[in-house]
């Protein structure tokens with residue numbers, strides 16, 4: 001286990017902060033890390049940490065002990081209950097409807113089971129690679145997705161059709177049991193998930209033969225979604241198409257898109273880069289040429305006297321903006337080719353040309 005962090009650091013306040021400032025800061029963090037609002041797995045740990053820091057720093061006497069003797073001083077003098085009472089008392093209205101009390105009970109119950117929180121199916125990752133042309137037009141996808149789906153035989157109840165669940169007698173259907181623990185002088189009530197029914201409040205007596213009482217089965221579902229024009233490599237979410245969980249909310253489908261490298265074009269954000277080879281003579285004399293674009297081709301004019309690496313911009317010939325109008329541009333770089341082999345006749349002509357310059 002990691003060493004306890006400094007209480008001031010935990011709350012993001014300074015040693016000279018007033019109680020009001022500390023209170024304000026705690027309120028902000030508590031709303032952020034409340035496990036009912038924050039899905040991350042360490043939210044309840046964070047919540048516990050900030051509540052403990054608040055309990056000490058908001059009380060002048062405890063704060064003084066902490067300033068002088070650190071964590072050891074506080075731990076030696078005060079019980080957990082004493083410390084957490086600070087946040088519990090000051091912010092009992094913060095989440096309304098006793099929400100604050102239940103969160104403290106949840107935190108101190110072993111296993112941290114938040115039985116009242118709705119369960120969520122897990123996400124599914126689907127990987128696909130698309131071309132730059134797909135990026136231009138977008139792509140309709142239709143896939144057969146293997147996932148956990150609600151059992152269609154028992155409709156997600158887990159019971160053999162015609163039978164019902166029985167109320168758990170250990171917890172009287174509550175799904176949780178209250179236990180009283182004493183800590184020093186104070187006794188502390190904790191709420192733990194019922195072990196007999198694993199927090200469900202009911203027990204399946206005759207399991208469904210299809211899902212064996214698990215309420216869900218592996219299945220295949222046809223799913224269609226659109227990859228919008230303008231996407232880049234990365235993860236995109238199709239909400240609710242992940243694994244199902246009866247009585248809870250579905251997970252999401254995460255589509256991991258990889259845009260394949262293009263043989264001719266290089267992409268940078270919404271812009272496209274293309275190298276066009278031009279002969280030394282064409283660069284000197286000027287010429288109209290045809291260049292490829294994502295849409296087809298475009299005629300461009302290489303001006304006479306064009307220098308190597310001249311850039312010609314084709315406005316609006318790049319990649320579409322994602323979720324908005326307009327497109328990026330295409331940049332054509334003029335690469336001037338110097339002939340590597342010349343016959344005698346060609347050499348003479350170039351010599352003549354050179355002499356004409358003198």
Ligand SMILES: [Zn+2]
Pocket residue numbers: 168169170171172173174175176194195196197198199200201202
């Ligand atoms: Zn039970």
Ligand SMILES: [Zn+2]
Pocket residue numbers: 151152153154155156157158159208209210211212213214215216
């Ligand atoms: Zn079933």
